[in-house]
Amino acid sequence: QVQLVESGGGVVQPGGSLRLSCAASGFTFSSYGMHWVRQAPGKGLEWVAFIRYDGSNKYYADSVKGRFTISRDNSKNTLYLQMNSLRAEDTAVYYCAKDGSGYDPDAFDIWGQGTMVTVSS
Amino acid sequence: SYVLTQPPSVSVAPGQTARITCGGNNIGSKSVHWYQQKPGQAPVLVVYDDSDRPSGIPERFSGSNSGNTATLTISRVEAGDEADYYCQVWDSSSDHHVVFGGGTKLTVL
Numbered sequence: 001q002v003q004l005v006e007s008g009g010g011v012v013q014p015g016g017s018l019r020l021s022c023a024a025s026g027f028t029f030s031s032y033g034m035h036w037v038r039q040a041p042g043k044g045l046e047w048v049a050f051i052r053y054d055g056s057n058k059y060y061a062d063s064v065k066g067r068f069t070i071s072r073d074n075s076k077n078t079l080y081l082q083m084n085s086l087r088a089e090d091t092a093v094y095y096c097a098k099d100g101s102g103y104d105p106d107a108f109d110i111w112g113q114g115t116m117v118t119v120s121s
Numbered sequence: 122s123y124v125l126t127q128p129p130s131v132s133v134a135p136g137q138t139a140r141i142t143c144g145g146n147n148i149g150s151k152s153v154h155w156y157q158q159k160p161g162q163a164p165v166l167v168v169y170d171d172s173d174r175p176s177g178i179p180e181r182f183s184g185s186n187s188g189n190t191a192t193l194t195i196s197r198v199e200a201g202d203e204a205d206y207y208c209q210v211w212d213s214s215s216d217h218h219v220v221f222g223g224g225t226k227l228t229v230l
């Protein structure tokens with residue numbers, strides 16, 4: 001079945017780094033764009049980043065631009081989010097999501113279960 | 122940057138119709154997608170491209186989009202529809218951002 005499984009979350013100190021992974025199965029990963037979306041405790045959804053099916057284009061939210069990097073390895077069916085210079089306000093559940101398109105963002109038709117990132121000293 | 126505005130809450134009795142709005146500047150020119158999120162769960166796509174339903178989503182869920190307002194309509198509301206609902210668009214202007222509305226808590230009385 002179509003599935004996305006995130007991993008790599010945890011507790012990190014302010015200024016630290018963390019890399020999230022998202023393993024995809026049940027669909028042709030290399031044909032679709034992918035996203036990271038986060039949700040702070042008790043808050044709404046916040047889009048973080050998008051990567052085109054072949055990695056040729058990447059878009060970022062202003063709140064993470066220059067600190068986070070989205071990437072993918074189509075040979076491993078895996079999406080990544082490298083998070084540097086972490087701040088307390090980055091504390092959230094991080095979801096990976098499959099886009100319905102390969103080229104530019106469309107609807108998010110499949111979501112993972114999320115991984116929690118806590119930035120605290 | 123583009124902003125989507127949703128009412129924080131909507132309440133409806135079982136069997137009635139719930140309408141959740143999503144306001145944005147000339148949103149009628151964009152494709153709007155809607156997600157349902159129940160507590161402790163990941164979001165689920167319930168309407169895409171303004172008014173289409175993914176497979177497995179009941180026909181009770183429908184959408185429309187015109188002018189400055191998009192609307193998610195849930196007919197014959199059931200207790201199981203109680204959830205947070207989010208609208209989303211792709212802002213293909215110079216920002217190249219995906220935008221979510223703030224979310225609407227649907228309460229079934």
